[in-house]
Amino acid sequence: MNAWRPASFSRLALSGAVYHWRSNLAVFLGVAVSAGVLVGALLVGDSVRFSLRKLALQRIGNVAVAVDSTSRPFDASIGARLERDLGGAVATVLSVPCAAVWQPPDGSEDRQVNRARVLGVEPGFWRFGPAGSLELLEGEVALGR
DSSP, X not given: OOOOOOXXXXXXXXXXXXXXXXXXXXXXXHHHHHHHHHHHHHHHHHXXXXXXXHHHHXXXXXXXXOOOOSSSOOOTTHHHHHHHHHOSOOOOEEEEEEEEEXXXXXXXXXXXXXXXXXXXXXXXXXXXXXXXXXXXXXXXXXXXX
């Protein structure tokens, strides 16, 4: 006659793992795939973040500080005062939101950009760009994206 003995915890866990091996394998594979996806996403995200930062730094050129006032315009002497106080080159820019319409010379349908921005810049503005200086003659415009 066999007497009943309580099973040890390790023996109970092992027999449960053996009995449910298919479910345990599926859980293990799911965890492994999920961990791989998360690690891959972290690596790709870091790479994308670096690429976007590099692109942004290339776009702003030699600009260290920019001040934008959408609610109150500055007076004309602000550029000279900032240049004196900061000890560096300063360029003032007049920025006006608008809609732009282009009429092609061939007479085809007009094209319109609703959220355009017109910038009125002084000649010293172009030295801050990554491409160097840009000389515009009277009546010429520079277009950008």
